[in-house]
Amino acid sequence: MAGHPYPICLDAKLEDIGKHLQRTIQPGTQILVVSQEKIVELYFQRLAAGLREYQVQLVTFPAGEEEKNLNRLQALTTEAVAFGLNREGVIIALGGGVVGDLAGFLAATYMRGVRFLQVPTTLLAQVDSSIGGKVAVNHPAGKNLLGAFYPPLAVWTDFSTLDTLPWEEAQNGLAETIKHAILGDQELFDFLEKYVEQIKKREGSIWREMISRSIAVKVRIVSEDEKEKGTRALLNLGHSFGHALESAMGYTGITHGQGVSIGLAAAANIAQQRGHIKSQETQRIHTLLRDFGLPVNISGVTPEQLLLKMGADKKNREGKKVIILPVRIGRAMAFRDCSDDELMQAWREVVVC
Ligand SMILES: NC(=O)c1ccc[n+]([C@@H]2O[C@H](COP(=O)([O-])OP(=O)(O)OC[C@H]3O[C@@H](n4cnc5c(N)ncnc54)[C@H](O)[C@@H]3O)[C@@H](O)[C@H]2O)c1
The missing domain is CATH 3.40.50.1970 (Rossmann fold)
Structure with a gap:
């Protein structure tokens, strides 16, 4: 590295x-x-x-x-x-x-x-x-x-x-692996879709391939930006939403993987609203998360509370929220121009009564 x-x-x-x-x-x-x-x-x-x-x-x-x-x-x-x-x-x-x-x-x-x-x-x-x-x-x-x-x-x-490893712990790692696929490896995303059942049954050769590919995405990104000055921010995909959610819920009743999963779903929603990805791609992301038992909706918090928490994210820069969004499956970019209205809309789509 x-x-x-x-x-x-x-x-x-x-x-x-x-x-x-x-x-x-x-x-x-x-x-x-x-x-x-x-x-x-x-x-x-x-x-x-x-x-x-x-x-x-x-x-x-x-x-x-x-x-x-x-x-x-x-x-x-x-x-x-x-x-x-x-x-x-x-x-x-x-x-x-x-x-x-x-x-x-x-x-x-x-x-x-x-x-x-x-x-x-x-x-x-x-x-x-x-x-x-x-x-x-x-x-x-x-x-x-x-x-x-x-x-x-x-x-x-x-x-x-x-x-x-208990399945709930595996799900935390699967959420990060899906994140890696969305932000940096379309083939990994296809692989996860294709082998959902084998992954759930923990077939050794499929897990080895999945883990090795997931690691490769992280290695590539941190090698480019060891001290988190630039591209490493891409690893925050889903996390600005996920952290806000975990924090709003007082870190109880939600696992980190579940927070990331809902965050990935919300990021896909905004990316679609902005025309970066098509509705079919959003659907693929939501379906893959659900296939692994990961949530794409949440209740018990309001979009207003969640937006407020996002303002406190330590990854924000110069008072601006830095939001990572997919621009296609396999590629993500950092955006500093997401308005609070757009973020509220994204939260409304994932928060259910
Ligand atoms: N440093 C980083 O870049 C970075 C990145 C992401 C997350 N994190 C941190 O990682 C932590 C979460 O890690 P985690 O999800 O591994 O949770 P964890 O370390 O709490 O482990 C989860 C549970 O699994 C048990 N466990 C571990 N290995 C096991 C095994 N092989 N078989 C059965 N049980 C096993 C542990 O004892 C624990 O009860 C958080 O503190 C987070 O902040 C750090």
């Missing part, structure tokens, strides 16, 4: 990670593995089997977005100190996006930075959060408010870890 290249190892077996590390990390080096209990039960033994030449210490914290905060960072820091982790040490994040963001922020800040590896175990983490070098914790004033660009040494992606 531009500036800070690192390998993204796909279909890599957890137990083989040691062979990869031996090339760059001395035997005997301290490795702190950060994870969550459920993931440890499922996968830690396999990971540890490949790390016998190192001094490994495992630390865990409870699952949940609410754990991604400064208190938990401090507790993990205390455990790292108790282990005696020094500047030569390495931190491995074994888990989903919460583990990756928190362990990554710990790695970025502990002793001003220690080496870090991502071992993503959710679909969202494999196609999205482990790639691009962003790490963060939340603050009461905002999600991911304290963060850094801190690329890992490598991303070690073992597709087999997804076998145990």
Whole structure:
């Protein structure tokens, strides 16, 4: 990747990670593995089997977005100190996006930075959060408010870890994959449409193809814009709407994937109103989302509340809302001229009484 290249190892077996590390990390080096209990039960033994030449210490914290905060960072820091982790040490994040963001922020800040590896175990983490070098914790004033660009040494992606992922968690990653298809890979969109049933049945070869293509879109975009100065904004497709929705609902009763899904539906609606895409393309987007059990409508909030929340989006620039819209399936662009009337209309189309 531009500036800070690192390998993204796909279909890599957890137990083989040691062979990869031996090339760059001395035997005997301290490795702190950060994870969550459920993931440890499922996968830690396999990971540890490949790390016998190192001094490994495992630390865990409870699952949940609410754990991604400064208190938990401090507790993990205390455990790292108790282990005696020094500047030569390495931190491995074994888990989903919460583990990756928190362990990554710990790695970025502990002793001003220690080496870090991502071992993503959710679909969202494999196609999205482990790639691009962003790490963060939340603050009461905002999600991911304290963060850094801190690329890992490598991303070690073992597709087999997804076998145990609950379907609702898979849906969060599918929403991001559909986003990647809409903004950057028409063939991926066609592929998702064609293999809906196989994807729902989790057929291995189809998932491998889907994940690899989804990752390729993210890699292409973040490689062009490592520090989020330009094209990386395209990854925000559906998210300015989704974040507004999650925030208006107080982050309860709606998953991130559901927010993104409704956001993608709303973005398609505006794009159609403006003549960027045809009604048939909007329909394809809505149908694909619904095929995976993702919503395209919401109730319990008003369009007015949602528009207000959009004004607070941290991705807005110079007081203007930056809205990413599809201009065809497979391509998106950033717009700064969407009027509040247009946005209200888009919200009215997705909000049902
Ligand atoms: N850094 C970035 O660029 C970036 C991008 C997108 C999202 N994120 C962040 O990612 C986080 C969401 O990540 P997520 O969706 O992976 O959620 P998550 O990390 O909370 O994981 C979801 C649940 O799945 C469990 N789990 C993980 N792997 C499992 C497996 N293989 N089998 C069974 N259960 C498993 C976890 O323990 C957890 O309970 C958010 O905090 C978000 O802000 C970061």
